[in-house]
Amino acid sequence: MPELPEVETIVRELNAAVTGRRIERVRVLRADALGEVPPGVFAQRLAGRAIAGIERRGKYLIFRLEPRRFLVAHLRMTGKFALSPALASPAPHHRVWFGLDDGALLVFQDARCFGTLRVVDSLADAVQLEGLGVEPLSRDFTAAWLARALGQSRAPLKSWLLHQGHIAGLGNIYAAEILFAARLSPRRPANSLNAHEVQRLLRATRRVLRLAIRKNGTTISDFARVDSKRGEFQHLLKVYGRADEACAVCRTPIARIVQAQRSTFYCPQCQC
Ligand SMILES: [Zn+2]
Structure with a gap:
């Protein structure tokens, strides 16, 4: 599953490729990602809007549209965005086509169909984003915050890190790598860390995530960047x-x- 560095990589690549483009038409090939929203309604709510920019929150991609509207996407296991020249027919796993005003197609593909696409008029309406914890690369992620948050839980550190309501965007790969970099056992109760250990965890989290973003994420089985290159x-x-x-x-031995x-x-x- 893509985690923060992979989603950040995709967001940066999408920003470079499609910001400023207008979505001319939307074709839903398979509606699993849309939840209860009928494909026609989904398409109609997006068509004609310009892509003003793409942001990340946790593992979510947020397309800011003009006139004001948002497309909130989560890739889950196998979701991907790819850019392609105009196509005559869908390839396997293509779920939604976004036809752009320069003739390119932004394709949402998803082999296992757990990914989600939601359109909202305001981010306050995006229930998916509710309850997400601190962004670990933001200024809000401080030693004081981390010490307080850890102190409220006896969960093992590894499980604590995976909880999206604590730190948003971590998954199984980076939780393990961060704890190694911090020299902390994944079994340690969250509230057992002393001030030095909290500092180590804070620094390791930032360091591992920044390096992973610089390396364009981790490609093990499924993650592919927008241009199909692999992370490193x-x-x-x-x-x-x-x-x-x-x-x-x-x-x-590990x-x-x-x-x-x-x-x-x-x-x-x-x-x-
Ligand atoms: Zn060792």
């Missing part, structure tokens, strides 16, 4: 997916455990 952070993963391989720091039905990878020696 998978080559820098220290623990994720590396069970039984030697830790890069201490050579101890452990894999299951927490809340998700795999957690960590170094039992370096992380305590």
Whole structure:
């Protein structure tokens, strides 16, 4: 599933490619992503609007449209946006075509159909965005905030990091990598961290996410950028997916455990 760095990469690429374009027509090929909204209504609410810019909130993409309206997208497991020249017929997994005024097609594809597309007149109406926690690359993400938020929970750190209401945008890959970088065990109760450890977690979160964005995210199975290139952070993963391989720091075999039905990878020696 794309996490913050992958969504940020897509947002930057989409901004470069489609900001300023107008959506001329919308063709819904398969309506799973639209929820209860009839395809005709979805299409009609978008057609004729210009794309003023695209932003990210957590793992959501927010297309700002003019006249004022918003398309809020979540890629879930396999959703993708791709740009293509005008096509005669849909390819497999194409779900929605957005025909742009320069003749290009912005294609929403989704093999497994868990992705969502919602149109709202105001972001206050976007229930999806309600309850999202702090943006970890924003100024709101401070040691004081983090210490207070961690102090309210006894959940294991790994599970705490995955909760979108705490820090928005982290998933299984970056939670594992951040905890390795912070030298903190994924099993530690959130409220057990001292001030130094809170600082380490804060810095590791920022450092890992910034580097991953610079590397255009992680491509393991599905994530592809708008231009179908792959991310490069998978080559820098220290623990994720590396069970039984030697830790890069201490050579101890990386452990894999299951927490809340998700795999957690960590170094039992370096992380305590
Ligand atoms: Zn180690």
